[in-house]
Amino acid sequence: MSAAAPTRSVPDRLRHKTVSAAVADALRQRILNGEFAPGIQLRQDALAEEFGISRIPIREALLQLEATGLVKIVPHRGAVVSGLSVEEVEDIFQLRVQLEPSLLLLSARRFSEDDFHALRSLTEEYGTALQAGQVELWGELNRRFHLDLLRHAGRPRSLGIVSGLLQDCDRPTRLQLSASGDVARADREHTQIVDLCEGGAIEAAADLLRAHIEHAGTSLVAIYRRSGGA
Structure with missing residues (x-):
């Protein structure tokens, strides 16, 4: 009987990337549904507590949302939900x-x-x-x-x-x-x-x-x- 293949742990970087994508999707839906209105500040510490995760994937998720224009990273305020002029x-x-x-x-x-x-x-x-x-x-x-x-x-x-x-x-x-x-x-x-x-x-x-x-x-x-x- 052959030995079982060793279990490979998921690298922290990949795990964070997977979690951050899920968080980004959840936040995207809440922004598009109007739950987070334009101008609302998305606090990393509050979101980390809500999702029960560290701030690292939260920060990565917010950067993903910034790339699509849904949030803006503002100095001294952090991530703010974008609006259109x-x-x-x-x-x-x-x-x-x-x-x-x-x-x-x-x-x-x-x-x-x-x-x-x-x-x-x-x-x-x-x-x-x-x-x-x-x-x-x-x-x-x-x-x-x-x-x-x-x-x-x-x-x-x-x-x-x-x-x-x-x-x-x-x-x-x-x-x-x-x-x-x-x-x-x-x-x-x-x-x-x-x-x-x-x-x-x-x-x-x-x-x-x-x-x-x-x-x-x-x-x-x-x-x-x-x-x-x-």
Whole structure:
């Protein structure tokens, strides 16, 4: 009978990396869900106590979140949940207006029946979440819909940029829908964009997508200006 293979201990560095990734994911969800509002300080000692771990993986998790723009490491304050300025919101939506309609023109011509089925399933899921007031799902479902529309464009760099912009839009999208009451409009326009693509009216679909993004951006900027920013 052969001897059992020796058990290898997990190196501390790898263990910390694994724990820090889990902590980063948990904190990311709490930030995106609005539990941690922009401007809130994330104290390493308090988080270490809450998670029952040392401060090392907490610090690494916060650095991961800083790399994605969800927190800022501020001298003498530590990690602070990021918010967007009015100018940043305007910039994000202007970039989306420039990129997404042109990518849809390329992508929609390559849609298969399976693609349309997936898009319709996603619009139904989004519509259900909107009607049910499941605010925590709105940003993610919106992001998935827009990326699925553009997935066949064959422009990976542009899609990477759009993906980042949509991630930045997660919290603002939920704010815009909640504050403006545009839930029915968002649901209707997503469905109409898919209808137009399936009917071969791709340029009309791109025009509607452009108007859809422009309206959301204009509405959100107005909300930010009334409230003095995020």
